[in-house]
Amino acid sequence: MPKININGKEIEFEPGMTILQACEIAGAEIPRFCYHERLSIAGNCRMCLVEMDKSRKPIASCAMPAAEGMNIKTNTEMVEKARKGVMEFLLANHPLDCPVCDQGGECDLQDQSLYYGVDKSRFSENKRFVSEKYMGPLIKTQMTRCIHCTRCVRFATEVAGVPEIGAIGRGENMEITTYLEKSMESELSGNVIDLCPVGALTSKPYAFSARPWELKKTESIDVLDAVGSNIRVDTYGWEVKRILPRLNEEINEEWISDKTRYSCDGLLKQRLDTPYIKKNNKLIKSSWDEALDVITKKLNETENSLIAGHIGDLVSLETTLAFKKFFELLGSKNLEFREKKFYINSEDKMNYLFNSSINGIEKSDLILLVGSNPRHEATILNARIRKAFRNNKTPIFSVGNPGDQTYEYKIIGDNTQTIKDIIEDKHEFNRIFNTAKKPLIIIGESALELNSGGFIFEELKNFLYQKKLISEKWNALNILIQNASTVGALDFKIQNKDKNNFEFFDNIKNNKFKLLYLLNSDNLKFEKNDEFIIYQGSHGDRGAEIADVVLPSAAYTEENGLYQNLEGRVQECRKASYPAGEALESWKVLNQLTNVYKNRNLFDSFNTLRNEALEKIVNFESLNKLPKFKEPSKKINNNFENENVNINPIDYYFSNSISRASKVMSECRDIKLKYQKSGTNN
């Protein structure tokens, strides 16, 4: 490897690195505004100036490629003077309104002016003023503060794939704006707030609500989709003030979706803070004792086989296991976790995982989407597909039309016959597929919901296995699961093992159950008849509306819990706040109920429950790691039916009870619906 001398220290660097990167290896910190590891190099802030031998002028280290034998100095008088000069120019037009700026305390400009700022300004002219720009309900702008680093512009074009932000005008009059001040049409738009090194782009919902040093920071994970993005939850007392991304190279890099970031105001609204009992068709506030008594009475009255339970989308591994144990205690097997009838074979763990792993997307050389819309089903994962498309020019194909995915793809068919042709090696696409070394097939829930969902899955798996594409080295089979609770529920064998495995849905449709226990479940669609419904959850949403007894429990930020993401990675979601009012942690509710019902505990402590849960996870390696590989079992034969592959639209901003309670999410949804209705693409 080539060598470079930085501040008299000789270090090795990888060819292709910039001087700034080499300096980082050497431990010399370089101030910067425009440079960002994940974006293209702009080189326009000039803050990263360093001194290079044989160059009379200081050089911008972020844009200069490192070369063998260079002699770089980062701590000389010349460097400091140069940086001070740059800083003075940056501050010439910066308003210095830090006391009323939301970025205060976590501002790059503030921090760096501490080292390079001059205490007096020599700029006696008027500072420029730029009017506020509308960028949608999520981003608050104060463009006078902008220092034109263009990180937001590059993020929108490169990572988000929606080139809607740009710099208009020139020189001193340059302004950052969206085209004609429209809101940004991206599910990743919130990330520009983290990228902005000053207070020009800040969070609109969080505006003026707290200072960063007042907040308690808890490292946790997101459960609003199955990706399991790493987040940091900032709380002030009980309130979750904001949610920020946490770096995890294997999952979300440093981005999170807007739903993850902005649903947090839903945690303050529509909360169930006390048990409710339905009397005269009205939910009346009551006490825990009363509510548990009513349930116990009803449980004793009802025949075991007529009791059913449904696990919702946000339930942790521990609570899922506790719920299963509770139903074992009741002697009922009628448990379900799916919200729609989609085919799943829980025999092998690989049957319900994104086996290639999210990092694997970048290694892949061909991607085939089968009935899935990753942009809405797993936004962060889609950002990776876009990254692969941008960096490696990975060709992407789709069966079914998922709409705009922020990258180019080719639709090779829209019916199941296409898939059958591919399996039988008869399709044109096979020629391209056979040349790929690391192809990747992503099967969406919409494909598995089809009548021939079983056929598609089993035959595609068999097809890949025959081609030796399912092995420890490379596993091309990927299922795109949408809910955070699904993988865990499948591991715990919640699924009823009957032939078509849709027995639960048939029974609920035919009104066979007399008592239904909804565990945080709001998305199950069915007609309520004379069932007695118990709803346990955090929000007064669809489930609580139809319930006869409501048991309040904690939301995901208010209890500890393990979750398995769509890759099968077990991650810990940590308690950042405490449950609202009289609400209890979900597993405690089940323990209390068992206490009243059977006069004993369901389990001794949370720790025993967690240990048991960890033991039951299939192919478990360790926390935050991918599961072990096991050879697949025999395929199951299924019927084929030729039908259209329609991709079910997802109400992206309204997909779970927390987002539905969020005012910000409903604003985003309104704007999106308006945009769809008018049908114009201006």
Next chain:
Amino acid sequence: MSVKKVNSEQPKNFEFNEKFKSIAEEILKKYPKKNKKSAVMPFLYLAQKQNNNWIPLAAIKYISKYLSMPYISVYEVATFYSMFNLSPVGKYFIQVCTTTPCLIRGADKIVKVCKKKISEKENQISKNGECSWTEVECLGACVNAPMMQINSDYYEDLDEKSTAKIIDSIFKDKILESGSYKGRKNTSPVDTKIINGSEHA
């Protein structure tokens, strides 16, 4: 100068007419197919030419679709260059150079005349609707300072009197000829001396 204002009244549609369309297609041929967005500047210029010397938003959209570019990118280019007008200008569009050499030679006096004769503010169309003026940066005719550009012609070596005369001729819709108003030929010296039989500065 600040960011160019976009006119509040905008035509709904814009499309190149047949003549301009064929020119546009010719321009496209100059660039490789995958780089057709290189044609954005000549296209904007064409659109401006077709639409009375200003570019409506409809044209920006039309061009971005034509060249498969994001709207914002075309908009960026249109706002960057001062030669692209985003709101209507007069039939006679006067650009007065006020960069240092012209200013030293009295460009501020010419601006005063424009203010008095045409309109109080820049980019305001005169009462009779014939003419508008704006200050611009260097037009590259410093030798003949001060100067101004009317549509595509340069009027050089101006003073208050000659500027007033030119503007008056515009109002009569019979514009005077372009070139030096001190009787110079191109950039030849103002005072010529005859030394040893030949002309010298």
